[in-house]
Amino acid sequence: MSDMRESLNGIREDFDKAMEMVKDSASAEQLRVSFLGKKGKLTSVLREMGGLSAEERPVIGKAANEVRTHMENKLADIAMKVKEEEKSHKLKREVIDVTIPSDIPGAGSRHPLNMAINEILDIFLGLGYSIAEGPEVELDKYNFELLRIPEGHPARDTQDTFYFNDKVLLRTQTSGMQIRIMEKQKPPLKVICPGKVYRSDALDATHSPVFHQIEGLVVDKGVTMGDLVGSLRLFAKKLFGEKTEIRLRPHHFPFTEPSVEVDLTCWSCGGRGCRVCKNEGWIEVLGAGMVHPEVLSNCGIDPEVYSGFAFGIGVERTAMGRYGIDDIRLLYENDVRFLEQFK
Ligand code: DAH
Numbered sequence: 165m166s167d168m169r170e171s172l173n174g175i176r177e178d179f180d181k182a183m184e185m186v187k188d189s190a191s192a193e194q195l196r197v198s199f200l201g202k203k204g205k206l207t208s209v210l211r212e213m214g215g216l217s218a219e220e221r222p223v224i225g226k227a228a229n230e231v232r233t234h235m236e237n238k239l240a241d242i243a244m245k246v247k248e249e250e251k252s253h254k255l256k257r258e259v260i261d262v263t264i265p266s267d268i269p270g271a272g273s274r275h276p277l278n279m280a281i282n283e284i285l286d287i288f289l290g291l292g293y294s295i296a297e298g299p300e301v302e303l304d305k306y307n308f309e310l311l312r313i314p315e316g317h318p319a320r321d322t323q324d325t326f327y328f329n330d331k332v333l334l335r336t337q338t339s340g341m342q343i344r345i346m347e348k349q350k351p352p353l354k355v356i357c358p359g360k361v362y363r364s365d366a367l368d369a370t371h372s373p374v375f376h377q378i379e380g381l382v383v384d385k386g387v388t389m390g391d392l393v394g395s396l397r398l399f400a401k402k403l404f405g406e407k408t409e410i411r412l413r414p415h416h417f418p419f420t421e422p423s424v425e426v427d428l429t430c431w432s433c434g435g436r437g438c439r440v441c442k443n444e445g446w447i448e449v450l451g452a453g454m455v456h457p458e459v460l461s462n463c464g465i466d467p468e469v470y471s472g473f474a475f476g477i478g479v480e481r482t483a484m485g486r487y488g489i490d491d492i493r494l495l496y497e498n499d500v501r502f503l504e505q506f507k
Contacts, residue, residue: 168209168212168213168216168224169224169227171209172206172209172224172227172228172231175199175205175206175209175231176231176234176235178199178205179195179199179231179234179235179238180238182195182198182199183195183238183242186242186246187246188246188249188250189243189246189247189250192239192242192243192246195239196235196239199235200232200235200236200239206228206231206232206235209228210228213225213228271507272503273503273504273506273507274506275495275498275503275506276483276487276489276495276503276506277376277479277480277483277495279483279487279506280479280482280483280486280487281358281376281378281479283403283486284356284358284378284399284403284477284479284482285356285358285378287398287399287402287403288356288380288399289356291354291395291398292354293354293355293356293380293382294354294355294356295355295356295357295358296341296344296345296355296356296357297357297358297359298335298338298340298341298344298357298359299335300334300335300359300360300361300362301328301332301333301334301335302332302333302334302335302340303331303332303340304330304331304332304333305331305343306335306340306341306343306344307333307335307336307337307339307340308320310343310459310462310463311339311340311342311343311418311419311459312418312419312456312458312459312462313418313419317418319417319418323336323337323363324336324363324364325362325363325364326362326364334361334362335359335361335362336361336362336363337361337377337379337476338357338358338359338361338377338378338379338476339379339419339474339476341355341357341359341379341381342379342381342419342455342459342474343459343462343463345357345381346381346383346459346460346463346464346465347463347464350465351383351384351385351465351470351472352383352384352385353381353382353383353384353472354381354382354384355380355381355382356378356379356380356381357378357379357380357381358376358377358378358379358479359376359377359378359379360374360375360376361374361375361376361377362374363375367492367493368492368493369490369491369492369493370492371492372480372492372493372495372496374496375478375479375480375492376478376479376480377476377477377478377479378476378477378479379474379475379476379477380395380473380474380475380476380477381455381472381473381474382395382472382473382474383455383460383465383470383471383472384470384471384472385469385470385471386471387454387470387471387472387473388471389422389454389473391473392452392453392454392473392475393410393412395473396410396426396450396452396475397409397410400428400429400449403482403486404428404429404431404485404486407429407434408428408429408431409428409429409435410426410427410428410429411426411427411428411446412424412425412426412427413425413426413427415451415453417451417453418456419453419455419456419459419474420452420453420454420455420456420473420474421453421454421456421457422453422454423451423452423453424451424452424453425448425450425451425452426448426449426450426451426452426475427444427446427447427448427449428446428447428449428485429445429446430444430445430446430447431447431485431486432485432488433445440485447481447485448481449477449478449481449482449485450475450476450477450478451475451476452473452474452475452476453473453474453475454471454472454473454474455471455472455473455474460472480492480495483495487506
């Protein structure tokens with residue numbers, strides 16, 4: 165029995181000594197486990213109590229409990245102390261210096277396509293046009309039929325698209341907006357319509373199945389081809405600089421008569437001829453013409469009284485020229501390294 169008493173005292177002394185080394189909650193826990201844990205020193209002494217007599221057992225039991233209570237109290241004290249210390253350390257460490265400049269989240273920038281669209285819209289707003297937008301899921305009659313492109317017309321093949329059914333498709337051009345506008349509003353009209361259009365083209369450096377156009381429409385009494393040329397020349401100079409000229413080439417669009425394709429002085433070489441314009445000195449940017457009389461009457465506007473011109477600008481082409489972008493895919497990949505250059 166005195167052996168056990170001695171070992172209990174020894175354990176208590178060892179514990180007190182070890183206690184002095186405790187510096188943090190991890191070492192306190194280690195200490196608890198090595199004395200009070202399942203395989204701890206006190207626990208193993210208690211296991212030997214089975215060998216004691218009935219009189220000895222309560223005496224040693226009491227002494228062992230005292231040692232246990234002593235250790236538990238000490239551990240509780242140290243736990244509190246350590247916790248306080250750790251807290252004050254943490255407070256010191258995490259002190260906030262409100263004078264340090266903050267990390268400002270990087271501000272984004274406008275997409276070059278939107279920049280080009282805005283620049284173009286600005287020019288026409290300055291000429292007194294208003295902006296109209298229409299649906300990308302369009303009716304066949306607006307996209308084709310009322311623009312004089314009936315079923316079976318070859319122009320449908322060159323603008324092959326995505327059909328939902330016989331009557332509904334993803335618009336291949338913004339020209340349908342001409343009809344939508346003239347059905348609702350009567351002349352004088354001066355409207356500009358930006359938007360996405362779709363064609364089943366494969367993606368390469370110059371083609372994309374989704375791209376953007378800006379449609380223009382002017383209808384009034386006495387509107388002439390001269391007005392069209394003057395407006396487009398002004399547009400070209402505002403966008404690409406005073407030296408820019410336009411060149412008209414005869415073309416065919418079913419909804420205009422006469423129809424032209426319009427080239428601008430090459431923005432890369434100024435007209436001398438280079439790789440960008442394939443030595444032409446000119447770059448094609450838009451289609452235009454005088455609104456076909458039948459298109460006017462399709463919308464209830466008398467072609468004997470009114471005339472108009474229309475044009476369709478390719479936005480990607482224009483943006484690529486304006487900002488020196490040589491691959492259309494860069495406009496859709498949204499690589500931040502590319503987009504950042506337009507800040
Ligand atoms: N919609 C035509 C296209 O996508 C472009 C166009 C040509 C629009 C002549 C017009 C126009 O308004 O008058 O190829």
